[in-house]
Amino acid sequence: MAIEIMTTSEIAQKAEQIYAENYQAEYETEYKGHYAVIDITDETIYVAEFPEIAMKKAIDESPDGIFHLIRIGSAASVYHLGHLGRHHVSSHSGSIL
Secondary structure (H helix, E strand, O other), rough: OOOOOOHHHHHHHHHHHHHHHHHHHHHHHHHHEEEEEOOOOOEEEEEEEOOOHHHHHHHHHOOOEEEEEEOOOOOOOOOOEEEEOOOOEEEEEEOOO
């Protein structure tokens, strides 16, 4: 089985595409200001009021997932937080307010 290698930017782009196509319309009305973790391996979304809780939900449900964190209703992600299997990947992409 071949493993696809993705950069953090590619993971973020894929997750944001999944969010836009499958979740954005509903979630921006219902969960604006909350955090969503998208697992790009199966397109599952985990939502919580705080980013740490959303990420914990995701890791508990799918310990080998590949995740991207977004803030629902934000024009752009302020902080990318990823989880690849049992290894964490983080990259700052802007200021945290």
